[in-house]
Amino acid sequence: MSTRAPAWLAALTFTMFTFATDDYVIAGVLPALSRDLGVSEAVGGQLVTGFSLAFALTAPVASVVTASWPRRGLMTGALLLFVAANGAAALVTSYPVLMGLRVLAAVAAAAVVPAAYAITASQAPAGRQGRYLALVMGGLTGSLMLGVPIGTWVGGAFGWRATFVLAALLGLVSLVAVRRTLPRVAPDPAEGSLRDRLAPLARPQVVAGLLGIVAIVLGSMMVMTYLAPFLRELAGAGPVEVGWVFVLAGAAGFAGGQLGGRAGDRWGADRALIAGICGFGAVMAAFTVVWGLRPLALLALLPLLALWAGVSWWIPPPAQVRLLALAGPAGPQALALNSSAVYVGVSGGGALGGVVLEWHGPGLLPAAAAVVEVVALVLFWQASRLGRPAVTSTVSRTGT
Incomplete structure (x- = not known):
């Protein structure tokens, strides 16, 4: 059997890259x-909030309706709607109209992303499902390495409207890639009702774990959304420097x-x-210290910026593993809700970061983000505490 990734998988990965870049x-x-x-x-940062919140609220419903x-x-x-919304965004002169178009683009993305994951899981060969899913999810990270920098450079050279073009x-x-490569996949008749998909929310430990995911992403996005004014x-x-x-x-x-x-596998998720x-808290503390020393050369800040990005993306994998453990048999449904939790965190980071920026300036963003990450840790601790009686009772029923 060939180990080469099929063309449809590359198309879905590029589609994820497109949506994440746009956000x-x-x-x-x-x-x-x-x-x-x-x-x-x-x-202006609330445009990120509007996109992400619309995605988070729409995705679970869209996955059932469609x-x-x-x-x-x-x-x-959905992709036609996405293209139309971004094309129109390049022409608007009104902030409220632009916000409405961002919501339309998010709705389009929310219809596609759950379907992309479902297609990938169903079409992957035996023993390669996890690898295929990881490739599709890699479109998100790829957007930071390529999509966002290119969009930033284009905006700097030709104006921000060119970024939407x-x-x-x-x-x-x-x-075009989806139309040319995607196999004709029949819809899954066992998708389940909206009630089935939201069933994990009846478990307090899962709710606390999902809130922990929200807080993790929120803290990171408080800095990322307003990275341009912070570094300025x-x-x-x-724009060129921010792109790099x-x-x-x-x-x-x-x-x-x-x-x-890997650390989650080797050390345990907790x-x-x-x-x-x-690690995130330590980097945010360092940012707070260097803020008092400004202006600084951007080159001197690059190691700290790399550490910030590294620890920000270190956290989600063990957090998701912990969420699966908390959910027990409802793990698949809880993992489906995880993408909504992520986008709630993205929208919250834009909203809360905007408040901090408006009231106190960009210098306070790192300290506020560190506090939010501590809240995430407390939420996961509370989730583990809530889940302990269920684990204990299960052991007592099945133990010998």
Whole structure:
């Protein structure tokens, strides 16, 4: 059997790359976009919040509503909507209209992403399901290494509107790739009702674990969403420099995610999670210290920025493993809710980070993010405590 990845898998990975780039690239063009639309950078950052919150709320419902739809037809319609929303975004002069178009793009993404994961899981050869899923998820990290930097550079050279044109073009490439390569996959009749998909929320430990995921992502995104104004004030960085920082962050984030996953396997999810959150707190403390020494050369900050990205992506793998353990038999459903929790965290990071930026300036962002990560650790501790009686009772029933 050939070990070469099939073309449809590459198409789905590129589609994930397209959606993540569209969401995160706002961070790279935020100063110019906000200035042109006549809003503060804190308000401009809410475009990330709107996209991510719309995705989080729509994804679980869309996965049920579209369960019986042909997969190719679903993806074709959603990608056409995505392309149209981004093309229109390049023409608007009104912030509220742009926010509405961001919500439309998010709805399109929310319809595609669950279907992409389901197709990948069902079409993967025996023994390669995890590897195939990891490749599709790699589109997210790839967006930080390539998509966001390229979008930032395009925005710096041709204006922020060109960034949305780029997103529309990426959507068109995704559409053509999906149409040409995706096999005709029948919808899964056993997708389940919305009630079935939300069933894990009846378990308090799962709710606490999902809230922990939200807090983890929220803390990281508080800094990432407003990285451009933070680095501008700290090191005088412009769009080109910020683009290169995103390249570095993507590469370091990929490495951090791999190391975090291995640490979770070797040390256990709890120890790996604690190590990651402590590392994040240490990096945020260092950012707080160097803020008092500004202005600094961006080159001197690169090791610290790489550490920030690495520990940020270290944390999610052991957190997801811990969530699966907390959910028990409801693990698959809980993992499905995980993507919504991630996007709630992204939207919360944009919202809360915007408040901090508006009231206190970018210098307080690292300290606030560190506090949120400590909250995440407390939530996972509480989740473990809530899940302990169930584990104990199970052992007592099955033990000899």
